[in-house]
Amino acid sequence: MRTVAETGSTNADMIALAASGLEEGVWLRADRQTSGRGRQGREWVSPVGNLYTSTLVRVRPSDPPAATLALVTAVALEEAVGAYRPGAAQLKWPNDLLIDGAKLSGVLLERAGDAVVIGVGVNLSLHPTDTDRVATSLAAYGVSVDPADFAETFADAFARWVERWRGEGVDVVRRRWVSAAHPVGTPLTARLPDGSAVDGLFEGLDAQGALILRLADGTRRVIHAGDVFLL
Numbered sequence: 001m002r003t004v005a006e007t008g009s010t011n012a013d014m015i016a017l018a019a020s021g022l023e024e025g026v027w028l029r030a031d032r033q034t035s036g037r038g039r040q041g042r043e044w045v046s047p048v049g050n051l052y053t054s055t056l057v058r059v060r061p062s063d064p065p066a067a068t069l070a071l072v073t074a075v076a077l078e079e080a081v082g083a084y085r086p087g088a089a090q091l092k093w094p095n096d097l098l099i100d101g102a103k104l105s106g107v108l109l110e111r112a113g114d115a116v117v118i119g120v121g122v123n124l125s126l127h128p129t130d131t132d133r134v135a136t137s138l139a140a141y142g143v144s145v146d147p148a149d150f151a152e153t154f155a156d157a158f159a160r161w162v163e164r165w166r167g168e169g170v171d172v173v174r175r176r177w178v179s180a181a182h183p184v185g186t187p188l189t190a191r192l193p194d195g196s197a198v199d200g201l202f203e204g205l206d207a208q209g210a211l212i213l214r215l216a217d218g219t220r221r222v223i224h225a226g227d228v229f230l231l
Helices: 010-019 066-084 147-168 170-180
Strands: 002-007 027-033 051-058 090-092 096-099 105-112 115-122 187-191 197-205 211-214 220-223 227-230
Touching (some): 002 010, 010 027, 010 105, 066 090, 066 096, 066 115, 066 170, 090 170, 096 105, 147 170
Antiparallel strands (some): 027 051, 051 115, 105 115, 187 197, 187 227, 211 220
């Protein structure tokens, strides 16, 4: 685990390191980011006290689809949080971790040649209160954890799940993801990249990790990209 006091973005740094030939398995953690990023270009506010870390996976020809590393990251993150507050968090597609419906973490995957750079932010001590999505932190639930300790717990879980992803395939990860998510039948709305929205009931994930919604007319809709909200 490489640690710096401050950087613009651990993902940006890791992309540069990937281009220089950095091997898989190295993590970079910052105490603070000045230009943290979330999905779809959103700002990720990054004060001291939370987790900001990135790593990379060198994709091999025999690996499952690279996009399914989002599921790997999510299940490893849920496992890590569970080490400090068992049973508290639920997954929401594609890789958000929620406690009581409030966002605890964010994940950003970016491709850099044969590498997938994976950035993770977790609200350990602090959480924003002025965002369009309700957020929370482990501290809000009475859990005090040092970012360095949490980073090691998460990195260990991630390594185990990458090994299973490579050795057993996507399905073992998908099944674990579904077991850690909100229940089947949960009402959801998916805001799609074209600006439209789809409402339906959560019915699980398909073989490649896409979201399956059961619509009001009984048909199934598979969502490959979008923002999903609990109704």
